Amino acid sequence: MRASNRTIVVVLAILVAGVFAFLYFRGNYPGDLRTDVTQEGIALTAPESGQGEITVADNGKALSYPVGSKFTVTLDSTLYPENALSCAPPNSGVVRTVKNTKEVQPPFYVRTFEVMGPGTCTMTNTRFIAAIVATGNMQ
Numbered sequence: 120m121r122a123s124n125r126t127i128v129v130v131l132a133i134l135v136a137g138v139f140a141f142l143y144f145r146g147n148y149p150g151d152l153r154t155d156v157t158q159e160g161i162a163l164t165a166p167e168s169g170q171g172e173i174t175v176a177d178n179g180k181a182l183s184y185p186v187g188s189k190f191t192v193t194l195d196s197t198l199y200p201e202n203a204l205s206c207a208p209p210n211s212g213v214v215r216t217v218k219n220t221k222e223v224q225p226p227f228y229v230r231t232f233e234v235m236g237p238g239t240c241t242m243t244n245t246r247f248i249a250a251i252v253a254t255g256n257m258q
Contacts, residue, residue: 166252173242175199177249184234186255191221192242193229199244201228206240206251213240213253 169182173192184190192204206214214232221229234253242249 166250169251173249175247178247179249181250181252183252183254186234186236186253189217189231189233191219191229191231193221193223193227194244194247195226196228197226199247201230204230204242204244206232206242208240211238211240212236213238214251 166181166183169184169188169190171190173182173190175194175198182190194201194204212235215235217231217233219229219231221231223229232251234251237253237255239253240251242251
């Protein structure tokens with residue numbers, strides 16, 4: 120067997136082993152309550168209790184907020200343009216933008232939202248996605 124053929128066989132064997140390891144361990148992690156991002160969006164099987172600030176570290180998560188609460192989204196405008204930040208479906212009544220109460224240094228920006236009513240919206244910006252799950256009753 121030539122050296123180039125051996126290299127191809129070794130690379131394929133490593134890839135196959137990696138795929139099998141991934142498939143085996145992904146469903147067997149004890150206490151696995153992560154949120155999965157799929158082509159259809161974010162799986163909402165276990166939304167986390169949302170903190171007051173959403174950052175790039177929350178990418179791919181489902182975050183739960185009670186109706187009436189406020190949260191901020193802080194992102195780097197060079198990677199996540201401010202004019203591209205949106206929560207879909209628009210005008211859903213789940214969240215609304217309110218006056219910012221926090222200042223950050225460029226290139227970062229902050230946008231403040233208030234949770235208006237129960238439901239779910241998807242916060243997106245170019246390469247960022249987070250599901251906002253609003254719980255409770257309208258006030």
